Amino acid sequence: MDAAVRARTAARDTVEDIEPPRLRAVLLDRLERASMAPGVLVYESALGRKPSLAPEAVIDRSVGVQLIYEGLRLTRSLAHEEPWTTAEESEIDADLEILAADILVSRGFYLLARTEVSDAAVETIRAFGRDQTRRREPDADAPTLDRNLEADIFVLAVRAGVTAVGTDPTEALLEFAANAARNYETLPPAASVVTEPVRQRLTELAAGSDDPVASSVGDR
Numbered sequence: 001m002d003a004a005v006r007a008r009t010a011a012r013d014t015v016e017d018i019e020p021p022r023l024r025a026v027l028l029d030r031l032e033r034a035s036m037a038p039g040v041l042v043y044e045s046a047l048g049r050k051p052s053l054a055p056e057a058v059i060d061r062s063v064g065v066q067l068i069y070e071g072l073r074l075t076r077s078l079a080h081e082e083p084w085t086t087a088e089e090s091e092i093d094a095d096l097e098i099l100a101a102d103i104l105v106s107r108g109f110y111l112l113a114r115t116e117v118s119d120a121a122v123e124t125i126r127a128f129g130r131d132q133t134r135r136r137e138p139d140a141d142a143p144t145l146d147r148n149l150e151a152d153i154f155v156l157a158v159r160a161g162v163t164a165v166g167t168d169p170t171e172a173l174l175e176f177a178a179n180a181a182r183n184y185e186t187l188p189p190a191a192s193v194v195t196e197p198v199r200q201r202l203t204e205l206a207a208g209s210d211d212p213v214a215s216s217v218g219d220r
Contacts, residue, residue, distance in 0.1 A: 003062075004190040007039030008032070010063045011070075014107055026100045030070055035187035038157045039066035040194045041177070044202055045161025045169075060111045061160040067108030068121060069153045072128050074101040076149060079132055116163040117156060124152045143185075150181035162206050173205035 011031045018024040042062040078097055105125065112121045131145040154177040162169045180198075187193065 003040045003043040003194075004036040006059070007036045007043070007062050007066055007190075008034075010059050011036075011039065011066050014063055014067065014111075015103065018103060023096055023099055023103075026096050027103065030074065030100065030104075031066075034066070034070055035193070036066065036190040037187050037193040038069045038153050039063065040190040041065075041154060041157035041202075042161040042164075044194055044199055045158040045173075045206060046164045047161075055164075057115075058161070058164045061115060061117070061164055064108045064111030064115075064121070065153065065157045065160050067104045067111070068124065068156070069108075069149075071101045071104030071106075071108060072125065072149055072153075074104065076128075076132065076146065112160065115160065117160045120156055120159050124156050127152055147182050147185075150184065150187065151178040154178060154181040158202070158206075167206065170205055170208055173202070176201065176205055 008031060012028055015024065015027040015031070018027055039062040042065050043058060046058045046061075074097060078094065078101065109118075109121055109125070112118055128149055131148050134140055135142050135145045155174050158173055158177045159169050162173070180193075184193075
């Protein structure tokens with residue numbers, strides 16, 4: 001089972017107990033369609049080119065980061081589209097999606113709460129709230145503020161990965177992750193994000209190399 005399939009399966013398993021069924025269906029549908037890039041970054045940061053050997057702790061961290069991202073991404077979408085201002089049926093759907101976003105974030109944080117990245121997870125969520133508040137200002141750079149979410153999530157992902165195997169992330173690694181996320185308006189499938197050059201670069205930077213001759217995430 002490759003890392004993306006493992007991440008998606010584990011994420012879906014995390015919300016299988018949610019009731020009522022209609023809410024659970026919303027959660028499962030989003031996770032089925034989502035890019036697993038954040039979760040896969042956790043695997044690759046921790047275990048390099050052998051994600052199939054991931055221990056349970058790495059799986060939990062991968063799911064935690066993925067769920068937080070999906071919850072915040074859904075919140076961002078709802079804040080921009082404001083679906084509750086339309087038809088009555090849309091209001092019901094929007095209510096379910098608001099609940100789904102809360103559940104995704106809370107369950108994701110639960111998985112990270114007892115890890116070395118718990119504080120970083122809290123700051124990621126707070127930074128998202130600050131950015132979305134600033135986005136409402138007349139002179140706000142909305143696209144940049146929106147992309148901060150992906151940058152912060154990629155940073156959280158590599159933090160979660162490298163600390164899972166007992167090391168601290170280098171500044172170069174965190175910078176690489178943040179810059180990488182800004183290549184995308186919408187995250188594509190994980191295989192298009194975490195390419196072979198990216199895996200190599202993650203390994204180099206996790207080991208302390210700051211050689212600038214490196215490919216960026218998204219190189220094809």
